[in-house]
Amino acid sequence: MLGERLHMLDQTPVAAPRDWTAIPPRDKPYPAPLFLYHFVRNPLRCLPRAVYEEPIVPHRIGRFRTAWVTDPDLTETVFLGRHAQFPKPPLEQRVFSDPLGQSILTSQGEDWRWQRGAVAGLFRHEDILSYVPDMAAAASALLTQWRAGGVGATRARPIHRDVTQATYAAISRTLFGGAAMPEAGAIQAAVDGYLNATSWEIATALAGLPAWGWHPASGRLKRSSRMMRSAITRMLDRWQAGGAVAGDSLFGRLLAAEEPGRAGGGISRERVLNNLLTFLNAGHETTAKALIWTLYILSQEPEWQERLRDEARSVVGDGPVEGRHIDDLVLTRQVFEEAMRLYAPAPVLTRMATEDCDLGGVRLAAGSVIFIPIWAVHRHRALWPEPEQFRPERFAPGARKAIRRTQFMPFGFGPRICIGSTFSRVEGVAMLATLLRGARFDWPGGPAPEPLARVTLWPRGGMTLAVTPL
Ligand code: HEM
DSSP states (O other): OHHHHHHHSOOOOOSSOOOOOOSOOBSSOOOHHHHHHHHHHOGGGGOBGGGGTSSEEEEEETTEEEEEEOOHHHHHIIIIITGGGSOOOHHHHHHHHHHHOSOTTTOOHHHHHHHHHHHHGGGOHHHHHTTHHHHHHHHHHHHHHHHTTOTTOOEEEEHHHHHHHHHHHHHHHHTTTTOOOTTHHHHHHHHHHHHHHHHHHHHHHHTTOOTTSOOTTHHHHHHHHHHHHHHHHHHHHHHHHHTOSOTTSHHHHHHTOOOTTOTTSSOOHHHHHHHHHHHHHHHHHHHHHHHHHHHHHHHTOHHHHHHHHHHHHHHHTTSOOOGGGGGGOHHHHHHHHHHHHHTOSSOOEEEEOSSOEEETTEEEOTTOEEEEOHHHHTTOTTTSSSTTSOOGGGGSTTGGGGSOTTTSOTTOOGGGSOTTHHHHHHHHHHHHHHHHHHEEEEOOOSSOOOEEEESEEEETTOOEEEEEEO
16 A cells, blocks of 8 residues: 555656755865854854865864765764774763763763663654654644634744744653643753854864863853753752653653662662753754754745645545654655755764774874764765755655665764654654645745754754745
């Protein structure tokens, strides 16, 4: 039946292709002081053309040697083949440890392994499909808000805010066992404030300045970090006092975990807090960004938007999207993947060489930071025909097999691959189908929003779309 459906899907390209370059590559890299200045403004603007064309591009920042690595064999080596030799760099600790402390995202080695093991069971495909009604309900709540202005009435909506609200609601309902979260607004504001300031911390680290030093965003980072931690502490206190959340929620699994070497067994409250905050943030921010950019593309690809609307109507009908529909929303998945190729929600990943080594013919000294610019891997001239065009056919069931795992990796690769990748793929499809069936999205005109790397991929200045509830 699925085979028949796939056969019937029209995979032909539509209309004249648009160009989605978004950030024109620079001909040459910036020299060191200018590099750091532009890096703070937008790291993606620092990428020289060679990064989009060559397998590996060495780069010096002052006395530091770095390299931009895009070649699928080399990234496979870094992320998987010799991953012990290329761990996450201290730079990541420095950026995230203030709000998150030691958590699944920031730990290494054995300390990482037990945390990953403690929660892995929550991310099985069948279990995630059972969350779909909650994910769809979070998207439906947005439609209800939009319809308050009347069906058929077009309104300009801050899509970045609306969609983030929905993905936050989805993670609260699913992983946090439906716990009420009145702190949502405070946490989202604090996360925005924090991420927006991270480039300063990264740039000062790359310049070799100590973590205790001052930079113009130091105060903002500290304040936002404090806000996040006090909000999650209030939430944890409330849940523990009420005894409301436990069982097979993320919270329940963390409370049942055994922290190796802890006197008296169990897990410290600190670790529970660190991981709750990590999952809350990692679990809503990135998926929101993926959806925002997908809707942005669709607002300018009306034929694809209509195709997806037709697919949602024919696969789902009038009722809510359920787990059993996800596999049949084939075009929706393709569009979501192609949108994540063009607008990678996590645009740059980093690793570090722990010893002197040779990578793709480039000598790297111990301590060198390796940048894996997913943004450029996904737009690499040697890897994709017409990389700047939006072509969901690339991800059609037959064609997808030809795409290498380290050629398309919005969720990273290897042992540290995103634990929420299936969760967000399912959530993306469920939310897109719900939103597109219930509303039309049009680009209101004006300059295109600049994709801005702030750990995740932001639209600079936000994203306003014209939304017409149907
Ligand atoms: C479109 C949505 C998402 C994208 C693009 C994304 C991307 C990523 C990437 C690239 C990494 C690896 C970072 C590295 O190797 O340096 C990662 C790790 C992680 N992600 Fe996601 N993520 C998404 C959604 C989620 C969701 C929904 C959750 C939770 C439910 C989540 C939780 C995590 C955690 C906990 C890690 C750390 C895993 C570890 O180190 O073992 N992410 N994510």
